[in-house]
Amino acid sequence: MRRSLAVNPMTSPDTATALSWLDEAADVREAAGLHRTLMPRAADSDLLNLASNDYLGLSREPSVIAGARDALERWGGGATSSRLVTGTTTLHSDLEDDLAAFLGYESALVFSSGYLGNVGAVSALMGRGDLIISDGGAHASLIDGCRLSRARVVVVDRGDHAAVRRELGGRAEERAMVVTDSVYSIDGAIAPVTQLYAATRDHNAVLLVDEAHALGIRGAGGRGVLHEAGLSGAPDLVATAVLSKSLGSQGGVVLGSSAVRDHLIDRARSFIFDTGLAPAAVGAAQAALTLLRHRPELAVRVRSNAARLAQLCGGEVPEAAVVSIVLGDPGRALDAAQRCRDRGVLVGCFRPPSVPPGTSRLRLTVRADLTDDDITNVAEVVNAVLAEI
Known part of the structure; x- marks a missing residue:
């Protein structure tokens, strides 16, 4: 069970408030694998990031x-x-x-x-x-x-x-x-x-x-x-x-x-x-x-990287920069994402309501500035995690 919201010192701990239903709703989400947590990213993080939408890698250009x-x-x-x-x-x-x-x-x-x-x-x-x-x-x-x-x-x-x-x-x-x-x-x-x-x-x-x-x-x-x-x-x-x-x-x-x-x-x-x-x-x-x-080749590069990653992971070649790996159960997808993170690769984890029920997935967003070694590393990590789960 999740920790209850702080109780107003002016009321009894047993007194229901207008927002008491939030605790129950949070418990339902957690049981369904749909609780979300903000995870602040450090500026100097050494994680290989495939969860952002910085498709061309320009945010730090x-x-x-x-x-x-x-x-x-x-x-x-x-x-x-x-x-x-x-x-x-x-x-x-x-x-x-x-x-x-x-x-x-x-x-x-x-x-x-x-x-x-x-x-x-x-x-x-x-x-x-x-x-x-x-x-x-x-x-x-x-x-x-x-x-x-x-x-x-x-x-x-x-x-x-x-x-x-x-x-x-x-x-x-x-x-x-x-x-x-x-x-x-x-x-x-x-x-x-x-x-x-x-x-x-x-x-x-x-x-x-x-x-x-x-x-x-x-x-x-x-x-x-x-x-x-x-x-x-x-x-x-x-x-x-x-x-x-x-x-x-x-x-x-x-x-x-x-x-x-x-x-x-x-x-x-x-x-x-x-x-x-x-x-x-x-x-x-x-x-x-x-x-x-001035650099139209960036668009070509990001699609090429996405195609290579999909092929290494055994998936279909995408039409854009997203490689989607459907796992079905939200808890399974969350577990897989955490295992990838533990191995140094940050991937997206999409669960309902972002996707329909039963289609929770890892969502890897590829960037134009990823090297061939980066793509190989990501594929090895993802394939190892998929084999484990």
Whole structure:
């Protein structure tokens, strides 16, 4: 049993409080193998990290750190307010222009996190009386945006574009949107964005695609799945991405037409009422984007590393940078992750609600800066742990 919450000295230890149910709920989670613990990471940790989303290894790149430092010294520690007051700097505007140009869109709008970007875009573009069709593999931030929109939401199986067509064709609502990830975050598979876009165009609907796990990994020079499919900047298409994965910084971005950007500035609550992204994060992302533009081989390298690791572990070659090893039981997955950590390799452990029940797994996120020896070491550790359990 977990230790009870501290009792208010003004009450009897036997007196129930309004939050007493938390202890029981915590015990239920622990019994199911779903209790989570924060594990602070030391700056000088010698663990080989395959649990982060720093896909290109840029978070510690000297030029990226220099970009953050320069912005910090020029603009200070924070944006100072929401972006509609004084929180928009010329640094923010320059990054938005560069992101739009690099990814192939008319305009871009930076949010203080990818989560807030997705929530803001979905809930501002759709509302009561509209229809949202949500792909079964959509990220939690898209799901929460659907809920906050108050639109009618239909969830279809992951990648089922035929079901999307049926729902769009049979709807009563005038306005509709389809939301999906381009690269599913759990296993790195690619969504059928071309078929989804064709379905939305045929039925006068909007397609919103989260490119969080595609930027820096797929497409020419890491420009994403939509660019790879020839859809960047297409009509009735909205893309979102993050600055916190391949760009090694923090923040999110929504890309689309200038009309979409103007609407979000006026209507997206997670933009209007949130403090702007800290200048240091903007400066780091700008430096990382510059580096990616000049080093397109990084995207090739990270996919090559992921393919090699998957092959050494006996799995299928992934389409992006995620190697997923399904173990089923959450306790078994947690045990395997700890055994890897004990051997010097940090891996992700995904359990419900991050994944469906019965599909708990190790999730290894590969980086472009891993050496061949690193990949071999990780494979040896993972294979040894899998043999033990």
